[in-house]
Amino acid sequence: MSTPPPLAGRLVPLRTKDEVRASLETHSVYVVEVPAKFANAVKDAVQAALPDFKTSDISHLRRVVQFKYLPPHLQKLFYPPARLPRGDEDDPASASLSASPASLPSAPTPPPPPPSSSPIGDGSEAAGGGTAAEDLHLVRYFLLCPTRHIQQTDLAAIIRTCPPFDGKTAPPRIFHVTVPALAPISAEQAAQWSDQYWPISYKNTNPYGPHPSLVQRNQDELQPEAGNWLALARAAGRQIADQCLGEKLGVVVVDRTRNAPEIIAVAGDCRWRSFTGTPEPPTGTGNVMAHAVHRAIAMVAKKRLRVAGTDPAYLDRSLFCDSPLTEVEKTYYDKDNISSSGYLCVDLDIYLTNEPCVMCSMAILHSRFRRCIFGNRMPYTGGMTADGPGDSSSGGSGLKNGLFWRPSELNWKFLAWEFKEEDKSADAVTCFKDTLHV
Amino acid sequence: MIGTLRGKESWTTLVLASAALGLALYYLHTQQSATPTDDKSPPADEEQRQDEDAHHISNAMAPAERAYHERFMREAIAMAELALKSDETPVGCVFVKDGEIIGRGMNETNRTLNGTRHAEFVAIAGILSKRPINILNETDLYVTVEPCVMCASMLRQYGIRAVYFGCWNERFGGTGGVLNIHSDPSVDKPYPVTGGIFREEAIMLLRKFYVQENEKAPEPKQKKTRELKTEILPMDVHQPKSTPSPAIRMPVNSASTGSIPTLSSLAASAASAVAVPKAAIPSAPQSRPTTARG
Ligand SMILES: [Zn+2]
Ligand SMILES: [Zn+2]
Numbered sequence: 001m002s003t004p005p006p007l008a009g010r011l012v013p014l015r016t017k018d019e020v021r022a023s024l025e026t027h028s029v030y031v032v033e034v035p036a037k038f039a040n041a042v043k044d045a046v047q048a049a050l051p052d053f054k055t056s057d058i059s060h061l062r063r064v065v066q067f068k069y070l071p072p073h074l075q076k077l078f079y080p081p082a083r084l085p086r087g088d089e090d091d092p093a094s095a096s097l098s099a100s101p102a103s104l105p106s107a108p109t110p111p112p113p114p115p116s117s118s119p120i121g122d123g124s125e126a127a128g129g130g131t132a133a134e135d136l137h138l139v140r141y142f143l144l145c146p147t148r149h150i151q152q153t154d155l156a157a158i159i160r161t162c163p164p165f166d167g168k169t170a171p172p173r174i175f176h177v178t179v180p181a182l183a184p185i186s187a188e189q190a191a192q193w194s195d196q197y198w199p200i201s202y203k204n205t206n207p208y209g210p211h212p213s214l215v216q217r218n219q220d221e222l223q224p225e226a227g228n229w230l231a232l233a234r235a236a237g238r239q240i241a242d243q244c245l246g247e248k249l250g251v252v253v254v255d256r257t258r259n260a261p262e263i264i265a266v267a268g269d270c271r272w273r274s275f276t277g278t279p280e281p282p283t284g285t286g287n288v289m290a291h292a293v294h295r296a297i298a299m300v301a302k303k304r305l306r307v308a309g310t311d312p313a314y315l316d317r318s319l320f321c322d323s324p325l326t327e328v329e330k331t332y333y334d335k336d337n338i339s340s341s342g343y344l345c346v347d348l349d350i351y352l353t354n355e356p357c358v359m360c361s362m363a364i365l366h367s368r369f370r371r372c373i374f375g376n377r378m379p380y381t382g383g384m385t386a387d388g389p390g391d392s393s394s395g396g397s398g399l400k401n402g403l404f405w406r407p408s409e410l411n412w413k414f415l416a417w418e419f420k421e422e423d424k425s426a427d428a429v430t431c432f433k434d435t436l437h438v
Numbered sequence: 439m440i441g442t443l444r445g446k447e448s449w450t451t452l453v454l455a456s457a458a459l460g461l462a463l464y465y466l467h468t469q470q471s472a473t474p475t476d477d478k479s480p481p482a483d484e485e486q487r488q489d490e491d492a493h494h495i496s497n498a499m500a501p502a503e504r505a506y507h508e509r510f511m512r513e514a515i516a517m518a519e520l521a522l523k524s525d526e527t528p529v530g531c532v533f534v535k536d537g538e539i540i541g542r543g544m545n546e547t548n549r550t551l552n553g554t555r556h557a558e559f560v561a562i563a564g565i566l567s568k569r570p571i572n573i574l575n576e577t578d579l580y581v582t583v584e585p586c587v588m589c590a591s592m593l594r595q596y597g598i599r600a601v602y603f604g605c606w607n608e609r610f611g612g613t614g615g616v617l618n619i620h621s622d623p624s625v626d627k628p629y630p631v632t633g634g635i636f637r638e639e640a641i642m643l644l645r646k647f648y649v650q651e652n653e654k655a656p657e658p659k660q661k662k663t664r665e666l667k668t669e670i671l672p673m674d675v676h677q678p679k680s681t682p683s684p685a686i687r688m689p690v691n692s693a694s695t696g697s698i699p700t701l702s703s704l705a706a707s708a709a710s711a712v713a714v715p716k717a718a719i720p721s722a723p724q725s726r727p728t729t730a731r732g
Binding site: 275284285286287288289294297298301304305308314315317318319320344345357358359360362363365366367368380381383399401403409410411434435437 | 546549550551552553554555559560562563564566567571572586587588589591592595596597609610612616617619622623624625
């Protein structure tokens with residue numbers, strides 16, 4: 001048979017459920033303005049008072065930050081920095097502007113007008129006009145802990161036991177700052193958050209999904225040919241729909257472990273095929289077990305049985321619809337191109353015209369597929385995506401199961417992409433009902 | 439398709455025998471990290487769960503109702519026994535409409551080399567070859583192990599009326615064990631689930647299976663067979679990770695029926711009688727996708 005022309009488009013990696021959560025979840029932390037020299041003392045005092053607080057929970061956030069590295073909105077909020085004693089006369093920088101700890105400034109000079117709003121909780125708006133620039137370098141903004149761990153008044157009391165706040169000096173300036181609750185998943189996200197929330201420390205890992213470099217490497221491999229297999233999947237759906245046996249949905253299973261890609265199975269949806277093989281009126285759910293994914297998986301299994309010398313019809317049942325029914329399905333089913341030593345669908349990739357339903361997403365997982373690529377999202381029934389419709393938007397509808405990558409709950413995980421078609425042909429814009437399960 | 443089922447009396451005996459073995463295994467396994475002197479009682483959390491379950495059943499289910507469900511769960515267990523004899527992971531099910539069994543199924547993943555041939559699929563393929571799809575709207579499922587995410591979604595799409603199961607599946611349970619596919623927001627009608635009916639018996643069958651497999655082929659086994667047969671591990675089937683809404687979950691437990699010995703009574707009697715090497719219980723294979731190493 002002739003190969004259909006490839007679809008033009010690009011692969012976009014799906015976000016995992018944890019990645020979506022990580023990108024949305026923020027909480028409030030305390031930040032205190034403290035001379036660099038005393039940061040450790042304050043840290044120890046706070047740490048001692050909060051045995052339940054684990055610093056690993058905020059290890060993605062920089063703890064001690066200079067004014068100039070703060071994001072713009074915090075610079076505006078914190079300005080002007082307090083004139084704080086450093087207790088460090090030996091330091092020429094401080095000596096020039098700071099009194100000794102023994103003679104703390106009791107009457108700060110009036111501050112220059114702040115850019116806009118005043119800092120909150122501030123009793124010591126200090127810093128003379130001429131020294132403000134230097135002050136910026138002296139104080140640090142020290143991130144203490146999430147606000148849920150302690151009341152601000154209690155925290156202030158603890159800090160006041162530490163130098164330099166233990167004297168008669170003005171109370172510490174304590175701020176509430178909103179920060180990402182979880183670690184970033186990429187350098188890009190870390191940079192964006194550093195600008196938007198608070199300076200981020202990115203450890204070049206992704207605790208919430210596959211490492212970006214891994215995704216990129218696989219994407220580079222699949223991108224040049226994904227359009228071919230998706231076009232073939234679409235042809236499979238069209239052929240089965242022409243026979244009125246199913247919806248215009250199709251699946252292609254590809255072995256990419258050898259030099260040249262090998263098509264192992266092609267299957268269309270078969271939900272409207274009756275037990276005897278005749279088309280049924282398309283009402284209700286139809287035969288759920290005959291979704292294209294299940295048929296393709298069954299064909300892979302039957303090919304394995306066949307090369308192993310077992311009758312592929314062993315334990316077969318008509319309702320599974322797992323024999324080839326169209327020209328394109330037969331073409332690839334008949335090829336003995338599967339290894340007999342393989343296990344389920346390990347090392348195989350699956351291409352789908354549409355995002356698979358929860359049942360089929362889990363069937364893909366049970367079958368240990370290597371990678372999954374689908375054309376159109378199914379925002380009301382799809383089981384792969386973890387976010388709402390539209391790639392990066394938060395919220396929206398969608399089941400948000402993200403079944404492809406939930407390693408802490410399910411015993412297999414794989415990479416998954418959606419294929420954003422450049423120029424949707426009339427054929428591609430097959431409008432399915434929202435409630436259709438692929 | 440289902441072969442000859444044992445009579446009730448011998449069936450019970452067999453269950454008792456396997457219960458003793460299974461519980462011994464379970465007991466030894468769970469006690470590995472516990473104190474050696476504490477050998478007269480099961481783990482504390484286990485005890486507590488049973489109490490809770492027993493409490494629930496007395497409130498939620500009248501004896502006649504309980505007997506009704508247990509009758510069908512016994513049939514599901516019989517199917518799981520059959521799977522065990524066929525070298526399949528022992529999971530069995532029956533579908534019941536108007537008090538009558540209209541379909542039976544057991545796991546067939548090993549023999550078909552198809553990881554999706556779960557008992558529920560096999561049974562429905564039989565039912566729908568004789569009856570229309572919408573009959574499932576008036577049909578209940580009894581299955582020895584909680585439906586997986588895949589089957590839970592399939593059942594919801596078909597519009598199953600209710601699901602009753604034995605033990606939870608913490609590896610990929612779809613009705614409370616891991617996810618709540620039966621009740622999550624969806625375009626399909628949710629269905630109620632009831633877990634814990636003859637829970638120990640379901641677990642024991644799984645344990646028996648691992649012992650049987652280990653005895654048959656101590657070492658090196660074909661990779662595909664070994665992996666297929668460990669898709670549900672004994673330690674995965676105890677209790678749900680997430681708890682569905684109380685409105686739809688009415689846990690029941692055979693510990694309160696009196697017909698089957700309780701976990702604690704059997705564990706106490708069996709633990710000293712059966713010596714099982716540690717190696718008889720396979721440890722969970724750490725599955726890694728190929729993408730992670732490539
Ligand atoms: Zn599907
Ligand atoms: Zn299942």
